[in-house]
Amino acid sequence: MKLDAKIPGGQLETKWSSYKSQLKLVNPANKRKHELIVVGTGLAGGAAAASLGELGYKVKNFCIQDSPRRAHSIAAQGGINASKNYQNDGDSIWRLFYDTIKGGDFRGREANTYRLAELSANIIDQCVAQGVPFAREYGGLLANRSFGGAQVSRTFYARGQTGQQLLLGAYGSLMRQVDAGNVEMYPRREMLDVVLIDGKARGIICRNLITGELERYVGDAVILCTGGYSPVYYLSTNAVNSNVTAAWRCHKKGAVMANPCYTQIHPTCIPQEGDHQSKLTLMSESLRNDGRVWVPKKENDSRKASGIPENERDYFLERKYPSFGNLVPRDIASRNAKEVCDENKGVGSTRRAVFLDFEEAIGRLGENVIAERYGNLFDMYQNLTGENPYKTPMMIYPAPHYTMGGLWVDYNLQSTIPGLHVLGEANFSDHGANRLGASALMQGLADGYFVIPYTIGSFLASTELPKVDTSHDAFNESENDIKQTVNKLLSIKGGKTVRELHRELGYLMLDKVGMARDKEGLEETIEKIPKIREEFWNNINVPGSSDDLNKSLEMAGRLADFLELGELMARDALNREESCGGHFRTEYMTEEGEALRNDKDFTHVSAWEYQGEGKPHVLHKEELEFDRVTPSQRSYK
Amino acid sequence: MSETKNITVHLKVWRQKRNEKKGRFESYTVKDVSTDSSFLEMLDLLNEDLTKSGKEPLEFDSDCREGICGTCGLVINGVAHGPQQAIATCQLHMRKFKDGETLTIEPFRAKPFTPIKDLIVDRSAFDRIISKGGYVSTNAGSPQDANAILIPKKNSDLAMDAASCIGCGACVAACPNASASLFTSAKISQYALLPQGQPEATRRASQMVDQMDLEGFGNCSNHGECEAVCPKQITIANIARMRREFFKAALRS
Structure with a gap:
């Protein structure tokens, strides 16, 4: 297999605009003859389904939630980046592009990242036109705030609910298309397989999550917008139903998986309070605008924060990174928090937490201003922990949050399966080895509103798509496979619950394939996961039946896929003998303890091809070419 | 975190099979619930117990578990989203309840919200x-x-x-x-x-x-x-x- 990223020629600044004007078009009368399947209704999926409906395609849109408005994009808090330069602080497309590619530790694709920065301004215009109530100044203009990894203020926000407001904007547009008859909505459906006919993605099989029936849907292309895979860690800021299943089943049908080891552990989360808890709550990174991160200088210091005098506090981010201070990128903030906790300087009952302190900001700005900026986050913290962050510092610890890796796509967002397009967090393309804050919303909407509407037309106009229907043998085969798996899961009736084995996998992943990794630990993981998998297939207890609403069965199917993905993540991490962004190998660091890349051997995307059960994946490399930027040692000092 | 202890709660929970016209209350006891855990984590514990004892777990909707997606929704002791104001069910914590307390749990009831199963209703x-x-x-x-x-x-x-x-x-x-x-x-x-x-x-x-x-x-x-x-x-x-x-x-x- 040769990976062709299909990056258009020409100057970086004009690639997208000139490419767009050369793309083939589908005439309006023919658009309604094309049925498109969009899976997922988050920012990428909702925006894509709405936009494609607006263009006149016949769209079928699926989601596992009971309503498209509930996709997990809704939980994004802090904001969305756009290079508007409204603040007159020197922002530009180039700067947003450069910050993003540098933030990703020079492991992203130049052309995709530039396109993302270029589209960012358009997204804000679009969302404002939709009536998204962004925060405003008294003069009526849009407000901005700062985020990690940038020295300009380019983040637009709607209180601490930016994801919610952007998603509801997309959802409104989507429901308008449902009402217009261009989009058919299928909620409470879980995609369990992609159906390939003549090598192309021509349909999907879903489980109706209410009745348990397997349903077949046919289309001219499949657009997968199903999010990331961080719940592989058990502990995650993702929703409890977030999963990798749709993407993984596509992977097993031939879509190669790129950089699965690039995962983001978000620095500002509320620490776990017990084993039964898998969902961790994130506190927006925007808190680092005004909050100061510190730990006691003394080891095992059990005094309350208020009892520790100023000169016995270590503001470790400000000390180590004076120019970015508390606003260093996420990977660096997380790793440093882990390091101080490993040095026994952690705080709280578990000693796996650091302080995030607003005392100085409250003194400088007053409690009212802080409440205005972060009120809902402070309330959320108080509600969860029973402590008042206006009076005592918050305690935070990193938690798995976002996955930069995902299905490999070319510049058109098409995977290695013709017709299967992958958008948003589910693909790998825009964030390299680390994503900057407020960039996920940007990418989801860019892909959905402004990329796929162009590239899908070109695919449809240049591809032969003979008429097929759901009686095709490929559907029968796929459905039979799913039935067998479901029946097997229900028949084992062993001694372990899905939650128990998920926890076992997750803790192992977090320990060995988390914020810091090494050869020994990765090899151990590769040895251990097959054993957990074996136990799963021999000793899992899935109650209930297949022809009913059965959440235990849903979770079991998802865990089965996480158990395969986890091993590939470890293999990818083992293979990548360097440190970059969220992938930190303790064998490869600078004298100061920072990530040490190996550009000579690893300036490539690692794309893994599935070979069948029990067979090792085959590695393909897409070399990354940097024409306009020069990869440098990332420094935020 | 604030003062943590483990408590026992007794539950009266609405159970209704799919396509069943009328449901009923069933009683359960959940022991060793940390007061730091959330209400839904307490129900997760109940479901672990039910699964282990060969019974069918209780079905309820939840997703983000941070009060923003709107998926969860239970009537607890007669109040939608429970006794604490301004939060969704998933944000309710067990420190709000006393050791040995009995809690009644029902779905969101309304004619246009047709029951699907147990505590899950159709809000389309x-x-x-x-x-x-x-x-x-x-x-x-x-x-x-x-x-x-x-x-x-x-x-x-x-x-x-x-x-x-x-x-x-x-x-x-x-x-x-x-x-x-x-x-x-x-x-x-x-x-x-x-x-x-x-x-x-x-x-x-x-x-x-x-x-x-x-x-x-x-x-x-x-x-x-x-x-x-x-x-x-x-x-x-x-x-x-x-x-x-x-x-x-x-x-x-």
């Missing part, structure tokens, strides 16, 4: 209400610059207050008439307060209200129960605004 009526005008009709494309229209901060803030609705349905469950007025009015208000919403204001108000009636939701008779249980503290001032918008629409048509 909300999607159909939104489909009748809960948006600005603008296609993805090349709109004018975002700062071309100035919006007074006050209006923008009020619009945001209304827009923060999570569509959970607690307002309907709490209303003696099962009215969806708070939900519908929040969306109508958001756009009534913004310049982008003006061109379609008339059509939006009349169509969304019509759909609300068509789905079988009752009328608002100013009980105010909706506002009291709303996890996002959306006020009934929005219902007053919806009425104004609706009358304006009626006069213009």
